[in-house]
Amino acid sequence: MSRNRGRDTKPEKLLRKACWSVGLRYRLGSKVIGKPDFVLGRAKVAVFVDGCFWHGCPEHYKAPATRADFWLKKLQSNRMRDELVNIQLAAEGWTVVRIWEHTVKRDLSAAVETVLQARQASSRVPSSSAKAAFT
Ligand SMILES: [Zn+2]
Secondary structure, eight states, X not given: OTTTSOTTXXXXXXXXXXXXXXXXXXXXXXXXXXXXXEEETTTTEEEEEEOTTXXXXXTTOOOOSSSHHHHHHHHHHHHHHHHHHHHHHHXXXXXXXXXEHHHHHHOHHHHHHHHHHHHHHHHHSOOHHHHHHHO
């Protein structure tokens, strides 16, 4: 939802900073499908921080009182887009990590841990280029 949330809203910045401080070297994902907040290029991990409102977090999403129909459709289309992005990224060999905005705010180290685990998991899967290099 790059139109709906700025590239540098606070939770995203917080998570990037924390990831950097544990030694993760990322780049911004603006050129990648779905525009992840950042990517670990070599491990092909795409990280999204999903806003509780825009992505319909089960804990914090409250439908606005006015224009309920509009907002419901908006949420549904955002979710559908998220799904599509997940599928497209996976098809290209990416590991997709989605972290709720509230997790970043509430437990930053848990959020960082999720990213670290995704990197580890994805580095265990030999990429096609690695295989090619050994044959
Ligand atoms: Zn939430």
